[in-house]
Each structure stands twice: as C-alpha cells, then as structure tokens.
Amino acid sequence: MIAVLDACFIIDWSSYRNKHLLEEFFKTMYIHEEVLRQVRSPVAIEYLGRLFTSGVLRLYPWSNTEEKEFNKLRDEVTRDPRIPSLERPDIICLVMAKTLDSVLLSENLGIHRVVQFHPRYRGLRLWTSLELLEKHGL
Amino acid sequence: MEVEIPSRLLEKWAREDEEFRRIRRRCADWDFINKQPPHIKAALIYFIERGDRYVAAQIAGLSLDEFNELRKQAKIPVVI
Numbered sequence: 355m356i357a358v359l360d361a362c363f364i365i366d367w368s369s370y371r372n373k374h375l376l377e378e379f380f381k382t383m384y385i386h387e388e389v390l391r392q393v394r395s396p397v398a399i400e401y402l403g404r405l406f407t408s409g410v411l412r413l414y415p416w417s418n419t420e421e422k423e424f425n426k427l428r429d430e431v432t433r434d435p436r437i438p439s440l441e442r443p444d445i446i447c448l449v450m451a452k453t454l455d456s457v458l459l460s461e462n463l464g465i466h467r468v469v470q471f472h473p474r475y476r477g478l479r480l481w482t483s484l485e486l487l488e489k490h491g492l
Numbered sequence: 493m494e495v496e497i498p499s500r501l502l503e504k505w506a507r508e509d510e511e512f513r514r515i516r517r518r519c520a521d522w523d524f525i526n527k528q529p530p531h532i533k534a535a536l537i538y539f540i541e542r543g544d545r546y547v548a549a550q551i552a553g554l555s556l557d558e559f560n561e562l563r564k565q566a567k568i569p570v571v572i
Contacts, residue, residue: 361556362545362556362560362570365556365557365560366560366570392555392556393556393557394555394556394557394558395555395557395558395560395561398557430495431495434497436497436502436505437497438542438543438544439544439546439547441546444546461570461572462572463512463543463544463572464544466572467505470501471495471497471498471501472495473495482572
C-alpha cells in the first residue's frame with residue numbers, strides 16, 4: 355500500500371513511541387517538498403530523514419497536470435467560508451493521493467471535509483493516526 | 493466554480509464545529525494561555541475557536557511544529 359503524508363500527520367506521528375509501525379503498514383510513502391518545508395522540529399526531521407534513507411519515503415515528482423488540478427480544486431474549495439481554510443500544501447496532498455490512488459494520512463479537518471463532499475475526491479482513503487492504528491487492529 | 497455542498501453536511505459540520513470548540517475550550521489550560529505574550533495568546537485562542545493549526549502558527553509567528561508544542565503545553569487537544 356502507498357501513502358501520502360501531510361505535515362500535521364508527520365508532526366504528530368513522529369512523537370509516537372511506536373512510529374516504526376508506519377513502515378510496516380506502507381511499503382512506499384510520498385511527501386511533497388512544500389510539505390517537507392513545513393516540518394522543522396528536530397524530532398520530526400530526524401524521523402523523516404530515517405524514512406528517506408531507508409528508501410520507504412520519496413519526494414513526489416509534481417507535474418504540470420497536477421498543478422492544473424491543484425488550481426481547479428483550489429478555486430472550488432477555498433472560497434467557501436464553510437470549509438475550514440486549506441493551504442497550498444493541504445490541497446497538494448489531496449491531488450497527490452488522488453493521482454496515486456493512495457491513502458492520505460492527515461490530521462487536517464479541512465482535508466477531511468473536502469473528502470466528504472467533493473465529487474472528484476469523495477472516494478479518497480483518508481486516515482488520521484488513530485484510524486490508521488484502528489485499521490491495523492491496534 | 494464552486495461545488496455544491498449538501499445542506500445535511502453543512503448542518504453536520506456546524507454541529508461538529510461547535511462540539512470541537514467546546515472540547516478545546518474545556519480542556520485548555522487558561523492559566524497558561526493568559527500568561528502568554530499577546531501574539532501567542534491570540535494564536536492559542538484562535539486555535540481553540542477555529543481548530544486550524546496552520547493559521548494559528550502564522551498568527552504566533554511560529555513554525556507548525558513550534559506551535560504544536562505550544563498547543564500541547566496549553567493542553568488544547570486536536571479534535572477531528
């Protein structure tokens with residue numbers, strides 16, 4: 355299974371004593387460079403460094419096609435005040451997960467709400483850290 | 493072009509937002525929050541009311557990680 359990681363998930367998960375479980379759940383994970391730039395704490399950076407070194411985490415090769423989808427999705431969701439604010443890295447994660455047909459690991463309420471209503475993103479598998487653990491019987 | 497959001501979802505979100513806000517307000521360490529410098533206090537209160545870590549971090553002038561540590565010290569849970 356493949357996963358896309360967002361910043362809030364990484365920041366929370368990197369403090370978890372059983373964080374090694376992530377590599378057991380997913381053989382390949384992707385992160386966008388703009389998400390990586392949001393992560394600054396030594397604990398989270400060290401954790402990501404280890405994931406990169408082991409080869410399980412990769413930087414995502416963002417394309418022009420995805421940038422077009424980003425612009426379209428941004429226009430559809432960011433002007434509505436009833437949806438919690440979404441920043442560029444959040445929308446990028448949605449587009450990546452849809453392109454890869456992967457699981458999106460996120461603790462972001464705005465992302466969760468988009469997946470609840472948006473016709474192109476409704477089928478996306480979106481898990482918080484608690485849901486990830488629950489799905490693996492922990 | 494906007495995408496239509498069903499009214500039942502909007503009602504559900506409004507109920508959730510209110511419940512999440514109540515939880516964050518109840519759990520928060522208000523003594524800690526009230527002792528903070530103005531921009532930090534404003535960021536923590538914003539997070540309690542809206543639950544958005546990214547914007548709260550911007551208000552505080554902190555990175556997402558740094559604000560997250562502050563949030564934990566203020567005992568404000570992430571509710572989702």
